[in-house]
Amino acid sequence: MNGNHTTVKRVPALAAMDPEACWRAVLARDPRSDGKFVLAVRSTRIYCRPSCPARRPLRQNVVFFARPEEAERQGFRPCRRCRPGELHAAAALVARAARVLESSNEESVQLGKLAAELGATAGTLRRAFRQSTGLTPKEFADALRVKRFKRELRQGKNVAAALYETGYGSSSRVYERSNAQLGMTPATYQRGGKGMKIAYTITDSTIGRILIGATHRGVSAVYFGDEEKKLVHELRQEYPQAEISPGGQPFSAWVQAIVRHLEGKQPRLDLPLDVQATAFQRRVWQELQRIPYGNTRTYGQIARALGRPRAVRAVARACATNPVSVVVPCHRVIRGDGKLAGYRWGLEKKEKLLAREKTARA
Secondary structure (H helix, E strand, C coil): CCCCCCCCCCCCCHHHCCHHHHHHHHHCCCHHHECCEEEEECCCCEEECCCCCCCCCCHHHEEEECCHHHHHHCCCEECCCCCHHHHHHHHHHHHHHHHHHHCCCCCCCCHHHHHHHCCCCHHHHHHHHHHHHCCCHHHHHHHHHHHHHHHHHHCCCCHHHHHHHHCCCCHHHHHHHHHHHHCCCHHHHHCCCCCCEEEEEEEEECCEEEEEEEECCEEEEEEECCCHHHHHHHHHHHCCCCEEEECCHHHHHHHHHHHHHHCCCCCCCCCCECCCCCHHHHHHHHHHCCCCCCCCEEHHHHHHHCCCCCCHHHHHHHHHCCCEECCECHHHEECCCCCCCCCCCCHHHHHHHHHHHHHHHC
């Protein structure tokens, strides 16, 4: 349940890539894999993004490359439909910008100055950020600063020192954002969640075992899985010093509501939440909660509803990092062609959830 997921990941080297994992991403047309590798088709000599809507080639005709340049050196040309080179170019520009922003202590982003330093125009840089991350440069810089602030606190710095190191002009700026981006006050976060009381319960549901965790403020986690130890481990990762214990009595009504919802007996699920998120993640999750029970929306429709029509990949990433499945119904988001893709708990569970809702609504 990380409070900030806005990071620029290093594109894996070809030697480190798992071809079968890449192929599964291609079959799922997973937009989260765009920018991480390209697939090249020997029979057509064309390379594409993993999410390209074109017909899937035969597995034996496909080879994977970490970067478009590698594919082009082998004689492949870019797909005119998905334009894979554009996304990689945007990701590379954002990665360079991120390195500059990470070393800056300025509280405000001067877009023109940053673009000039990178040899780009402000418009190009803005488009690259939205295409690659779904965020504006300012939102991205804010997320990086919060990440640095969290790191300083975890390394033992006091709040005042951490504020100074990360360039916040005043403590009020951090405390304004503490619940949304840290999930707690900075002082509590500094202690690794020490003093927090998170209760969880693991129970059966119509689609398998489910872990539900919550604080006194609201539901913080809804995980599906067969391995109880793994589910609890995920809950402990963000709050290593929090008081995490089994026992759902303090929020048994929330657990009952979620279980009944999975049974199709309680279509409307309006529960308080206590989750960490970036500004963009919150906007996506709020939009998901507006999808009516038994209905679906595409990643593109969600992006357009947010006023970010090109942020499809960022919307998919926000869905994938949703810690409160079902309560925030990310399973109701599908591909543009109507097929299922990209569910954290597996496409089989996504299919079951949608089928149950359709049956209950009928």
